[in-house]
Amino acid sequence: MAVLDLRRKLAILSDAAKYDASCASSGTSRRDSRGGKGVGSSGPGMGICHAYAPDGRCISLLKILLTNYCIYDCAYCVNRVSSNVPRARFTVQEVVDLTLNFYKRNYIEGLFLSSGIIRSGDYTMEEMVRVVRALRLDRDFRGYIHLKLIPEASPALTAEAALYADRVSINIELPRDDSLARLAPDKDVAGIRRTMGEVRLGIDERSEKGRRVRAPRFAPAGQSTQMIVGADEAADGEILARSETLYGAYRLRRVYYSAFSPIPDATARLPLQRPPMMREHRLYQADWLLRFYGFSRDELIGRAENLDLAIDPKLAWALRHRDRFPVDVNRADREMLLRTPGLGVRTVDRLLAMRRQRRLRLEDVRRLCGGVGKVTPFIVAADWSPLALADAEHPVAPEPRQLSLF
Amino acid sequence: MRVAQLSSETDFDGWRRAARRLRLEGVPPDQALWRVGAGDLFALAEGEMGACAHAAGAFTVPPAFPALAADVVCHRSADRFSRLYNVLWRLKDEPRLLEDRADPDVADALRMAGEVRRASHKMKAFVRFRLLEGVAPETYVAWFEPPHHVLERTAQHFVKRFANLRFSILTPDLCCHWDGAELAFTPGARKEDAPAADPLERDWLTYYASIFNPARLKVAAMQSEMPKRYWRNLPEAALIPALIEAAQERAENMVASEPTQPRKRAPSRTTVALIEAAPSPGDAPGSLEEIAAGVQACRRCDLWRGATQGVPGEGPAHAPLMLVGEQPGDMEDVAGHPFVGPAGQLLDRALAEAGIDRGKVFVTNAVKHFKHELRGKRRLHKTPDAGEITACRWWLDNERRLVRPRVIVALGGSAALAVFGRAMPIMKSRGQAMPLEDGAKGVVTVHPSYLLRVPDAAAKAAAYRDFVRDLTAVAELLRFK
Structure with missing residues (x-):
């Protein structure tokens, strides 16, 4: 086999890693390099995105695979065994050096390491743990590390991974267990859930109060997962129901939705199409409504339904519940303000602080929201009532659009 | 007219001392003039404040105000000192003014503070260090042009992160240098003072080009987070036009190309194992x-x-x-x-x-x-x-x-x-x-x-x-x- 130079390997193994949407580097334990011998710092607050690619995604971590050789045959994946993409494999030392060299030049916040499955789950996980062990123990690296867990690996390796990594994740991949069995026949959904459960127990144990001896460090930035949208027939309602279950059962920090995107060298089993980006966007919006706005899934969408692509899910909810509007910004409670289209969590909290001073006018809301076009039909302010809009043309209807001629 | 002299563009303490004294003396905002830099001719103008001001009396401001002022002082707009003094003046009669985010003066101050914090955050993200070759111990130098005066407040972030390296960050206004023990500041520098290249940048560009997914082009989203004003000091930004141009064709080719013939292979071992283990x-x-x-x-x-x-x-x-x-x-x-x-x-x-x-x-x-x-x-x-x-x-x-x-x-x-x-x-x-x-x-x-x-x-x-x-x-x- 031809020996690939490092740059060629980097091209292959970052190209292979780009279908993983996660790149967060936030919300971990506070630490820095003072008093140590290496480099690196991180903290509980906002992460840092060092660059943005033209796909609008941030580049915060060096996101690479240890290898893109894989014994699995998942139809949606560019690295499946039956694909003809070029293959490469980093050595442990190469990943360690690359991470540190990029880090010292301030290109990245840390490493996001994943891998194709080679030989066995345990072998692969062991190789990945070797990388992070070297970074943490030999080089005293204190930046951020996100490690992909291999569900088939033993619990001891999972625990060691969580000892060194800030965040761990296992991708649930598809919203339906049946489609996972069909499209990714080698993956074991029960194993994925069991490992997520292990991680949750490890985190719970670590955060238990009143222990005399604290449990070892365990993934301080929690765990996340990713679901591919549009590779099977699952409706948005089903996808969100699955997310809701995952948040509830395993205390995930995030569920990432990844629009199924064309890959080079696709399989006939899964025809390619343009990625459903708007659908992905609506799912994220609905996910946020579930986590931060007090909505429950069945309020937003039935199990078999799809989210409206033309309007956002909060607006859709408001249009279905016109009896609850308009909302008086000077009197309504926080719960109802959060449910008002155009008002975000921060705006609501600021409104609440401001209205202790005086009665709010439309102009005040405009300054807080940076534009009120969206919110006017739904609110009453000291000098504003949307009554005049009642006879107007549908104030929130989407722009008319020319249908395709073909 | 009273003139308050500040020692530097980010002289928050000087502003604070002068503003405290002016307000105690009852000087309204339109009677106060703010200048940066010592020893210019107009500094001798009538009403200049002495350095050893002993303010008689005291007053209080909401705890949020000093923090807000410290942010706003780093803004690059010329009238930031007088705007801040204006807010301070109004606080006398309206002690809860800061809670009214819709007030135009407060809104402006908050906007400026926000821009400064954002500039500081973006500096943490967009500084690109280059290795000084042939220098031991390992030393890195960056050239950076922040839109506001944020070097001083952001330098500490880099010290914490790279405490065991040596580094300098050069900007047109001010430079900082970390030697492993002390952080020192020197006057502004020129771009030529920083190294022109770093061999590792080629790897970084390779990574940047490879991690980009051409099927998901979203240029506006990129630009809102990585404004063009930063591009000239970001090595990877040079790739952006070509990546955007080729994206659509690459994506269409992927969709249009026929599925390939998979390599011949035996069913993977796990599949076999799973089938055998399945309970009847x-x-x-x-x-x-x-x-x-x-x-x-x-x-x-x-x-x-x-x-x-x-x-x-x-x-x-x-x-x-x-x-x-x-x-x-x-x-x-x-x-x-x-x-x-x-x-x-x-x-x-x-x-x-x-x-x-x-x-x-x-x-x-x-x-x-x-x-x-x-x-x-x-x-x-x-x-x-x-x-x-x-x-x-x-x-x-x-x-x-x-x-x-x-x-x-x-x-x-x-x-x-x-x-x-x-x-x-x-x-x-x-x-x-x-x-x-x-x-x-x-x-x-x-x-x-x-x-x-x-x-x-x-x-x-x-x-x-x-x-x-x-x-x-x-x-x-x-x-x-």
Whole structure:
């Protein structure tokens, strides 16, 4: 086999890693390099995105695979065994050096390491743990590390991974267990859930109060997962129901939705199409409504339904519940303000602080929201009532659009 | 007209001293002039403030104000000092002014503070260091052009991050240098003072180009987070136009190209292993291990869909006592073992008080998967229905057949239904030994999670005593063969 130079390997193994949407580097334990011998710092607050690619995604971590050789045959994946993409494999030392060299030049916040499955789950996980062990123990690296867990690996390796990594994740991949069995026949959904459960127990144990001896460090930035949208027939309602279950059962920090995107060298089993980006966007919006706005899934969408692509899910909810509007910004409670289209969590909290001073006018809301076009039909302010809009043309209807001629 | 002289563009302390004195002297905002830099001609103008000002009296400002002012002072706009003084002046009569974010003066100050914080955050992101070649110890230098005066407030971030390296950040206004022990500042520099290249940048560009997914082009989203003003000092930004240009064609080619012929290969080992390990439905399991494996693959009812895993019974293979609960709870579902959650801990305590060694008990559940509904982010227990209990009874019957306990205790109604095959009045029949078809003795009592739910403390203690009494009766049963 031809020996690939490092740059060629980097091209292959970052190209292979780009279908993983996660790149967060936030919300971990506070630490820095003072008093140590290496480099690196991180903290509980906002992460840092060092660059943005033209796909609008941030580049915060060096996101690479240890290898893109894989014994699995998942139809949606560019690295499946039956694909003809070029293959490469980093050595442990190469990943360690690359991470540190990029880090010292301030290109990245840390490493996001994943891998194709080679030989066995345990072998692969062991190789990945070797990388992070070297970074943490030999080089005293204190930046951020996100490690992909291999569900088939033993619990001891999972625990060691969580000892060194800030965040761990296992991708649930598809919203339906049946489609996972069909499209990714080698993956074991029960194993994925069991490992997520292990991680949750490890985190719970670590955060238990009143222990005399604290449990070892365990993934301080929690765990996340990713679901591919549009590779099977699952409706948005089903996808969100699955997310809701995952948040509830395993205390995930995030569920990432990844629009199924064309890959080079696709399989006939899964025809390619343009990625459903708007659908992905609506799912994220609905996910946020579930986590931060007090909505429950069945309020937003039935199990078999799809989210409206033309309007956002909060607006859709408001249009279905016109009896609850308009909302008086000077009197309504926080719960109802959060449910008002155009008002975000921060705006609501600021409104609440401001209205202790005086009665709010439309102009005040405009300054807080940076534009009120969206919110006017739904609110009453000291000098504003949307009554005049009642006879107007549908104030929130989407722009008319020319249908395709073909 | 009064002139206040500040020593530098970011002289917050100087502004603070002068502003305090001006307000105490009752100088209105339109009578105060703010200048940066010492020794210019106009500094001698009438009304200049002496350096050793002794302000008589004091006043208070809301705690948010000094923080806001410290941010705004770093803004690049020329009138930031007078705007701030204007807000300070107004605070005299309107002490809660800052809470009114819609007030134009406050809104402006908040906007400026926000821009400064954003510039500081972006500096943490967009500084690009280059290695000084041939210098030991390892030293890095960056050239950066921040839109506001944020170097001083941001330098500490880099010190914490690279405490064990040497580095300099050069900007047109000010430079900072870290030698491993001290942070020093020097006047502004030129771009040529920083190294022109770094060999590793080629790798970084390779990474940047490869991690980009051409099928998801979203240029506006990129630019809102990485404004063009930063591009000239970002090596990767040079790639952007070419990447955008080629993106559509690359994406269309991927969609249009025919699926390729896969490489010849044997079915992967895992597939084979999974097929072989799959349990054949219907056959009665021959061992507890087979039950444990079978429960994982069980599709007798739909409860497996929402659960993490099936939770089989655990304990000695021929335990004389079998405890049957209702179903695994939130903790049991995640851990894969029965009775490890709060109810399990209560059960352990009660067993110990009744003189029963938990290590010699086989504990299991009537239903092997966790039935629940979501309430917010919590999974709340939901009682299994008769259909689910009946479906899962097959596993319990097999556990009973293999373990052959002398006494079986059903904890709660669902367990009683599964053990006796009919609904039992728990409170009426609790604690009594009743013969079962397989020759064992059956006893019913309450489920320990019931004890957790009794609201009143006294009633809770009483219920717990009754529970221990039932278990003590069971211990008696075990003693007499």
